[in-house]
Amino acid sequence: MYTETLQNLWQQLLEPYTKEQSLIDESFEQIVAQYSQPHRHYHTLHHVYTLLQLLLEHSDLIADNENFLLAIYFHDAVYDVKAADNEERSAMAAAEFLFQTTYPAADIEGVMQLIRATKTHENPGNNPDIDYFLDFDLSILSAPADTYNAYAQQIRAEYSIYEDEVYHAGRKKVLQHFLDLPSIYKTDLFRDKREAIARQNITAELQSLS
Template identity: 35%
Template structure:
């Protein structure tokens, strides 16, 4: 383990993290492995490094987590680990909108969103953990805001950019989002 990874492990273990924690990081790294095994063409080393940094700074009350995480990558990574590309990828996770032909961004965004395709029990745990991270937000505001975010995802032609992501995760993710939106709107 490199020095920057040890420092990031401490960040990923902060007590206020319920979803954006070490389990999420491990899930994203496993999803990247799945995308690579599916034949997706991306720079695995750079994208895996970006996965480590993509939520390295996480404060649910802040709106600049991706930018601060990207800046951390620029600060901590040696030049031979392509810090500018890592920072660029981290910034893209703010919108999860990879440009056509950007295979590195497509892989990172798809891996980050792969939790949306989890089985029902895992998805419900994920949704509960997101709510715990936003415990400071009143219920009505959280329900409306979360539903708006999820509807925004559903309005996309595809949630996942890679062929592997679409084939494996698109249908179950859409079903989970529909179900959570219905639950949020019923509250």
């Protein structure tokens, strides 16, 4: 069960920075509760686990694996489809928790930067870890067609408060934005292996919404 894997890694990650086992346990329970909210269908613990697997697979390419891992846990801690500040609130949730530990302040800021980058998917400081974090976060776009289709349905379910006409217009705008980018993915690793597949998937979804 991936929840157990996530909990074990959380424990290993936090042990050097706090002697309060209750803080470790309760914070993980809160993370599980956040990602298990009933309005979530894609932005769930499974999404967190998917990013974790990508990190484990490519950890040698990441400069700061601890910051990266903490950002994975917190990057969608707050998720409200009606709000425009989910990423900032998620970054603040990470900081609020980490300041209860001895995690270095400069690294807390690094975690927050990774999370905040998922709002615009831009990396003006050219931090390589941010490039990988953003590509991992968008890895679903280059999934096999059936997995991508399931993802598209899950996103629709998360936006179920909106009628089709409103949702389709917004979704098409998002998808077209990706297609208009010179490259969806920022790293050579993802561009070489996944860019073409992502564009095929997005184009197919766009056609289905027309």
